[in-house]
Amino acid sequence: MTTATKGGAGTAHTRVEGRDKVTGAARYAGEIPFADLAHGWLVLSTVARGRVRALDAEAVLAMPGVLTVLHHGNAPRVDTGFTGMMGVPPDPSTGLFQHDRVPHMGWPVALVVAETSEQAREAAEALVVHYEREPHDVAFSARRESEAYPLDGHVPAVMEKGDLEAELAASAVVVDAEYTTPEEHHNPMEPHAAAARWEGGRLEVVDSNQGTGWVAGELAHLFSLDPASVRVRSEHVGGGFGSKGTRAHQVAAVMAATVLQRPVRVVLTRRQMFSLAGHRSPTAQRVRLGADANGRLRALEHRSLNQTSTVHDFVEPSAAASRSMYAADAHHTASRLVKLDVPTPTWMRAPGEAPGSFALESALDELAERCGVDPIDLRIRNEPAVGPVSGLPFGGRNLVACFREGARRFGWAGRDPRPGLRREGRWLLGTGMAAASFPVMAMPSTASVTAETDGTFTVRINAADIGTGARTALTLVAADALEVPADRVRVRIGDSDLGPAMIAGGSAGTRSWGWAVTEAAEELRRSLAPGADIPPEGVTVRSDTSRALGALAQKERHSFGAQFAEVAVDPATGEVRVRRMLGIFAAGRIVNPLTARSQLVGGMAWGISMALHEEAVRDRASGGLYGADLAGYHVAAHADVPHIEADWVDDRDPDDPVGIKGIGEVGIVGAAAAVANAVWHATGVRHRDLPIRPDRVLLAGADA
Amino acid sequence: MPPSTSSDLTLSVNGEKYALTVDHRTTLLDALRERLDLTGTKKGCDQGQCGACTVLVDGRRKVACLHLAVAAEGREITTIEGVAEGERLHPVQQAFLDLDGFQCGYCTPGQICSAIAVIEEHAAGWPSAVTGDVRPEAGPPPLTPEEIRERMSGNLCRCGAYVSIVQAVARAAQETNGAAA
Numbered sequence: 001m002t003t004a005t006k007g008g009a010g011t012a013h014t015r016v017e018g019r020d021k022v023t024g025a026a027r028y029a030g031e032i033p034f035a036d037l038a039h040g041w042l043v044l045s046t047v048a049r050g051r052v053r054a055l056d057a058e059a060v061l062a063m064p065g066v067l068t069v070l071h072h073g074n075a076p077r078v079d080t081g082f083t084g085m086m087g088v089p090p091d092p093s094t095g096l097f098q099h100d101r102v103p104h105m106g107w108p109v110a111l112v113v114a115e116t117s118e119q120a121r122e123a124a125e126a127l128v129v130h131y132e133r134e135p136h137d138v139a140f141s142a143r144r145e146s147e148a149y150p151l152d153g154h155v156p157a158v159m160e161k162g163d164l165e166a167e168l169a170a171s172a173v174v175v176d177a178e179y180t181t182p183e184e185h186h187n188p189m190e191p192h193a194a195a196a197r198w199e200g201g202r203l204e205v206v207d208s209n210q211g212t213g214w215v216a217g218e219l220a221h222l223f224s225l226d227p228a229s230v231r232v233r234s235e236h237v238g239g240g241f242g243s244k245g246t247r248a249h250q251v252a253a254v255m256a257a258t259v260l261q262r263p264v265r266v267v268l269t270r271r272q273m274f275s276l277a278g279h280r281s282p283t284a285q286r287v288r289l290g291a292d293a294n295g296r297l298r299a300l301e302h303r304s305l306n307q308t309s310t311v312h313d314f315v316e317p318s319a320a321a322s323r324s325m326y327a328a329d330a331h332h333t334a335s336r337l338v339k340l341d342v343p344t345p346t347w348m349r350a351p352g353e354a355p356g357s358f359a360l361e362s363a364l365d366e367l368a369e370r371c372g373v374d375p376i377d378l379r380i381r382n383e384p385a386v387g388p389v390s391g392l393p394f395g396g397r398n399l400v401a402c403f404r405e406g407a408r409r410f411g412w413a414g415r416d417p418r419p420g421l422r423r424e425g426r427w428l429l430g431t432g433m434a435a436a437s438f439p440v441m442a443m444p445s446t447a448s449v450t451a452e453t454d455g456t457f458t459v460r461i462n463a464a465d466i467g468t469g470a471r472t473a474l475t476l477v478a479a480d481a482l483e484v485p486a487d488r489v490r491v492r493i494g495d496s497d498l499g500p501a502m503i504a505g506g507s508a509g510t511r512s513w514g515w516a517v518t519e520a521a522e523e524l525r526r527s528l529a530p531g532a533d534i535p536p537e538g539v540t541v542r543s544d545t546s547r548a549l550g551a552l553a554q555k556e557r558h559s560f561g562a563q564f565a566e567v568a569v570d571p572a573t574g575e576v577r578v579r580r581m582l583g584i585f586a587a588g589r590i591v592n593p594l595t596a597r598s599q600l601v602g603g604m605a606w607g608i609s610m611a612l613h614e615e616a617v618r619d620r621a622s623g624g625l626y627g628a629d630l631a632g633y634h635v636a637a638h639a640d641v642p643h644i645e646a647d648w649v650d651d652r653d654p655d656d657p658v659g660i661k662g663i664g665e666v667g668i669v670g671a672a673a674a675v676a677n678a679v680w681h682a683t684g685v686r687h688r689d690l691p692i693r694p695d696r697v698l699l700a701g702a703d704a
Numbered sequence: 705m706p707p708s709t710s711s712d713l714t715l716s717v718n719g720e721k722y723a724l725t726v727d728h729r730t731t732l733l734d735a736l737r738e739r740l741d742l743t744g745t746k747k748g749c750d751q752g753q754c755g756a757c758t759v760l761v762d763g764r765r766k767v768a769c770l771h772l773a774v775a776a777e778g779r780e781i782t783t784i785e786g787v788a789e790g791e792r793l794h795p796v797q798q799a800f801l802d803l804d805g806f807q808c809g810y811c812t813p814g815q816i817c818s819a820i821a822v823i824e825e826h827a828a829g830w831p832s833a834v835t836g837d838v839r840p841e842a843g844p845p846p847l848t849p850e851e852i853r854e855r856m857s858g859n860l861c862r863c864g865a866y867v868s869i870v871q872a873v874a875r876a877a878q879e880t881n882g883a884a885a
Contacts, residue, residue, distance in 0.1 A: 014801055021809030022797040022816060024744015024784035031743035064709075117738065118729040189748045189756055189810040189862045238746070238810025239862050270749040467808030467863050598804045598865060605864030630753035630860060638853040641866040 008480035009473075009658065012594040016472045016491070017236070017465070026236045029208035030193035030267050037195065038067055039117040040256050040266040041124035042248065043110040044275060045102045048136035048623025049341045052100045052109050056128040060112060063126065065119030067260055071110040072097045076255050078222040084246070085214045086503070087154070092311040092344055093248040093276055094222060096255065102131065103311045104343045105624035106275025111252045113264060136341040136623045140307045142178060142284035148305050148336035153315040155352075159323060159389050162330030164288075167299035171290030175366045179287065179359035179688045182615040183307075183625075184280040186348050187635055188466075190238020191270060192277055196253035197263035205232045207250055210240040210464050211503025216496035218246040219254060234494045240466040240504060242347035243277040274628035278346030279616065281306035281316045281337075283355045287363040290330075295371040295378045300328035300388075302360060304335045309344040313337065316345065321356030321669075324437055324556055326364075327384035341623055347505065349606060350665040353438055354672070358610075358690060361434035361673030366686065374417065375433055375677070376403045376562075387556040395557035396661070398586035399435060401649045402562035406433070406584040409647075410564040419684035427568035427577075430682025436561035436670035440588070440653065440661045441508040444546040445501035447516035449478060449524045450538040456488045458538075459521070463493040463513045464504040468664060469595030470513065476591055477514045477658055481521035507559070507662030510591065512545070514658045519543035552655060559587035559666040563604070563674040569682045574694030576679055578608050581644040581671070586651035588661025596663055600646035603667020609636035610668065611675035612691050713777040717742065718786025726773045733757045733768035735776075736783060744784035744813045748860070755859035758814035758821075759783050765821035767858075784813035787820060795879045796820050799872035807863035815859045819873045822855045823847075827881050847877050 007013075020026035045052075057069040075097035080090050096108055109129055114120035150157035168174055194207040203225060209215045209232070216232040219225070237244065249266040256264040268276055283306050290299035304318035319333040335352070348354075368375040380400055386393055407413060415431060416422075422429040447461040459478045465471040471491055479486040492498065502512035520543035528539065564582040569575070583604050590596045613634040617626045626632060646667065652659035676687050685700040709729075715722045717740060724739055733750070736742040736759070748756030750769045757768040760782040787794040796819045799805065806812040826847050831838040834854045835845045845851060852873045853866070861869065 014804065017809075018801045018804075018806075019793075021806060021812050022784075022793065022800050023788060024742075024813045026809055027743055028746075028810065030747070031737065033741060116727065117734065118727045122729070187862055189754065189808065189860065190746070191748070237808060239808040241862070267747075270751065270753075467806075469807070594804050595807075598807055598863075598868060601867050602807060602864030605866060609864075629751060630749050631751075635860060635862060636864070636866075637860055638856040638866050638870070641853070641864065643849065644867050 008486060009476045009591045013472055013476060013486065013592050015469055015595065016475055028190050028236050028238050029206050029234065030265060032195060032206045034195060034197060034263040037263045037265055038113050038115060038260060039120045040111045040113045040252055040264050041120035042108050042252060042266065042272060043112060043124045043127050043129065044272060045105060045107040045109050047102055047131045047133050048105040048138065050102050050134045051132040052102060053130040053132050055110055060123045060127045063123045065115040066123045067113045067115065068256065069110055069112050070097055070255055070259065072100050076258060078251065079224055080222065082221040084218050090218050090246055092309065094246050094251050096248050096251040103309060104275065104341050105622065106343060108248045108276065111256060113256045113260065138340050138342050138618050138623045139620055140282050140340060142305060144338040145305050145336065148338045150334060150336050151313050151315045153317055155317050155320045157315065157336065158334040160332045161389055164299050164301055164330040164332045167330040168288060168290040171298050172293040173291045173367065173370050175289040175363050175370060177287055177363055177366060177688055179285045179362060181283045181355040181358055181690045183282045183618065184348060184610065184614045185274055185616055185633060186241040186243035186277060187630065188239025188241055188243060191268045191273055192244060192247060192249050193267040194250040194253045195263055195265040196257040198257060198261065201229065203230045203254060205250060205254065207232055207234050208237050209234045209244045210466055210505055212494055212496040213462050213500050214503045215246045215250060219250060222251060223254060232496045234464060237464060237466040241349045242351065242505065248276050270630060271628050274625055275343045278344065280348035281308065281345040283316060283318050285318055285359040287359050289363055289367050291367055291371060293371065295367065295373040295381050297326055297328035297382045299330045300326060301332045304356060306337050307340045307342055307345065308337045309342055310339050312344040314345045316355065317352035318356035321353040322360050323389045324387060324558055325360065325435065326382040327388045331389050350438060350668045353665065353669045354610065357434065357436060357670045358672045361670050362676055362688065365432065365677040365680065376407055376412065379403065379435055390556055392554055392556045395440065395555035395655060396651055396653055397560060398649055398651045399560040402560055402584040402586050405649055406562040406564050406582055410582045419681050426570050426572060428571060428682040429568050430678045430680065431566045432674045432677025432681055433562060433564045434670035434673035434677060436563055436666050437558045438507055438662065438666040438669055440557035440559060441506050442512045442515060442549055443502035443508060444544065444549055445512045445516040446499040446542065446544045447520045448540050448542045449517065449520040450540040451524060451528055451534050452538045453534045453536060456490065457482055457484065459489060459491045459517055460498050461493060461513050461517055462496060462498040462501040463509060465493060466504045468504060468509065468599060469592055470504065470510050472595060473510050473591040474513055474517050478517050478521045481518045482525050507664040507666065511656060511660040511662050514660050515545045515656065516543050518657045519545060559585065559661045559663065561585040561666050561670065563670040565674040565678045567675060567678040567682055569679055569697060571683065574697035576612055576692055576697060578642050578675060580642050583646045583667060585646065585648045585666060587648060587663045587666055589652045589659030590648055591660065597646050599663050600667040601644045603665065604644050604646060604671045605636055605641050606668040607671020608641060608675060610690060611672035613640065615691050711774050713774060715776055715781065716779065717781045718783060728774055730773045731769050732771040732773050732776045735773035736768060742783050742785055746810050746813055748811065755818060756811050756814040758817045758859060760817055760821060765818050784816060787816065794820065796876040799876040803868050803872045803875065805869040805872035806865050811859060811861045815861065815869055818856060818859045819876065822873065823877045823880055847874065849874065
């Protein structure tokens with residue numbers, strides 16, 4: 001049931017599952033009841049490097065309700081030697097209890113399973129684990145670059161065009177600056193949770209993830225099972241942001257369900273998520289820009305360093321974000337990584353683009369200042385006609401339209417560029433802007449659409465709605481393709497039995513799924529004769545977008561945006577308050593304006609959080625984090641987030657049957673830079689290290 | 705005889721009485737979710753930092769993860785499952801739905817329970833940390849967006865739905881007692 005305006009794509013529509021979510025009826029993974037359910041609790045290492053010498057399991061097995069203790073000495077074997085659906089090996093923590101080595105603090109060393117969660121928790125906390133400790137190294141900094149190595153991830157690590165040093169030498173103005181961003185954690189509100197059981201010879205897992213097919217495929221590989229014998233369901237997901245793939249908890253639940261032959265649920269605690277759910281690596285970046293006196297770029301260099309674990313290579317491609325933004329005669333970008341005794345990083349909302357845009361868009365602001373050019377004009381002067389490195393045509397680049405519309409609505413005209421001039425009581429005021437971009441992708445997906453005898457339609461696609469509004473968007477897309485009102489369409493998602501489809505990731509979910517749904521729905525509409533009888537089993541049409549996607553011409557496909565922020569800075573306390581933000585995006589056709597606006601505004605709120613608050617601090621002595629919870633790791637709360645407006649310009653993608661590009665990540669890109677640039681405008685001090693904490697504001701003031 | 709580790713008690717939730725035996729370690733949150741199958745109340749951190757488990761205990765908002773079930777006997781507990789009147793949503797629920805005051809929905813029951821209490825606390829004249837004039841005779845301050853943000857700050861939303869939540873709370877407050885400024 002909805003209270004929405006009638007209509008298909010392009011009209012505001014409340015979420016189809018919205019009533020269930022506001023009444024508490026929507027059940028998430030840890031909330032599905034099972035008869036005879038047992039509860040597993042993970043035990044994590046308390047050393048950052050070494051070996052498990054022994055575990056005192058006997059004492060714990062004698063505790064009330066304890067059913068088993070799994071560890072490297074008795075756990076079922078799993079096979080981690082495969083490449084998963086996303087083209088990378090599984091997270092190393094899925095190789096659960098396979099050896100005695102401890103590669104980082106918070107590595108899973110045992111699972112205690114008991115009749116109740118209280119019993120499991122107490123026994124897990126009572127389990128004594130003896131370690132052979134080894135010295136560890138968790139010290140990330142720009143000084144580690146000499147040890148770093150490049151690694152091609154989804155994009156090449158290093159790309160070079162032109163003679164960088166010659167162009168820098170010939171430049172009238174050079175900006176050479178270093179930027180850092182800290183270790184950040186996704187922290188979806190719903191902790192990772194999975195329940196596993198064997199049912200009729202099939203492994204069934206109820207999970208909270210971003211792609212049930214992805215997780216089912218990896219579990220099948222891990223446990224050497226026929227893929228058809230694994231079913232993973234994930235109906236409602238309490239946020240993901242990149243962290244909800246296959247992780248230790250699902251593997252633990254499957255192991256325990258196999259050993260005990262009864263259903264077992266394993267839920268990560270909030271604190272466990274800080275070492276088992278992945279994180280965004282800290283980055284150390286250097287940007288060198290060389291320009292003519294009028295601001296035209298001759299040289300653009302962006303180098304980025306990130307950390308990874310000793311057991312997995314993960315690259316945060318922060319420098320790659322610069323490759324599509326600005327034209328320059330010489331254009332060098334490189335992302336490198338250094339191995340440390342830390343948990344394995346992973347994708348986190350706008351991987352690469354979020355930290356990379358902070359460095360690049362801050363440097364552009366510094367260049368604008370040095371050249372005496374308005375920051376928007378500077379960017380427009382360096383707009384590329386084709387991909388600055390690739391030479392490929394753009395699949396739509398409406399960035400200038402975003403600047404113009406944003407400037408108009410934000411009131412940018414007449415802005416005095418000089419910093420430190422505006423005062424309101426104890427506050428210094430400033431405004432800043434930045435550009436945003438995020439790649440547009442699609443992955444092959446399958447869908448089916450069934451015409452039912454009662455005149456309704458059922459869409460089956462293994463999509464995931466992690467809060468994006470995908471379920472609702474696909475309802476509208478299907479209704480449009482079928483040429484029927486949205487209330488005659490129901491959409492089933494979140495079940496690996498529905499067939500292969502893209503995960504909720506890379507801002508590519510709704511584009512990938514919408515493509516498949518449109519293909520099937522249009523064919524069904526064409527095949528149904530008006531007034532014809534529908535047989536009892538309905539009429540079903542299936543689609544697979546593999547061929548259509550394979551035939552796509554190569555282009556630079558991106559969503560774009562312009563971010564604007566106004567801040568107030570109290571130089572006496574160091575407090576920074578964002579007073580308002582505006583983002584104007586060119587992000588393809590907007591299917592559901594209501595939920596799209598929420599998603600873009602949410603991304604911008606992440607940008608505020610990244611600019612001012614989020615920072616996981618690693619203790620060099622223990623190798624673990626200080627305050628690994630929501631008190632020690634501050635994410636933006638209500639009082640931190642002002643009125644944020646997000647809107648868009650017309651930007652339909654002609655190569656997509658629906659016109660979609662993708663909106664999940666572009667909202668955070670550039671947002672932190674816009675805030676940092678506004679802080680400079682307010683105070684005259686550049687903040688090149690995030691987050692812009694009060695102590696940093698105060699110390700910068702002391703230096704000035 | 706070893707000391708008992710569980711107790712028989714009666715919980716009063718959403719106007720219903722539930723007799724159950726609970727482990728003394730069981731939080732009110734786990735009793736609701738695991739024993740009474742009232743899973744609308746969410747567990748986001750289990751240590752009082754996120755607000756996802758906010759319920760109303762004798763009309764006041766509490767985080768159920770920091771409340772032991774054995775200490776909840778004799779209290780009237782209201783959860784998200786108990787705030788609507790039959791099929792008619794509470795004005796706060798309706799406003800969250802209409803204005804898209806959520807994305808993933810996991811913090812939503814806590815936000816809604818908190819908002820219901822915020823509107824009542826405000827109407828009763830309680831000041832907040834951002835209230836300018838806190839003298840009793842000044843009466844309730846206007847329920848500005850700033851007041852709503854301050855009063856709702858115990859409820860984290862990682863999707864960043866704060867802007868719509870503030871609008872939803874303001875609308876519901878206006879409908880309930882004409883309080884929004």
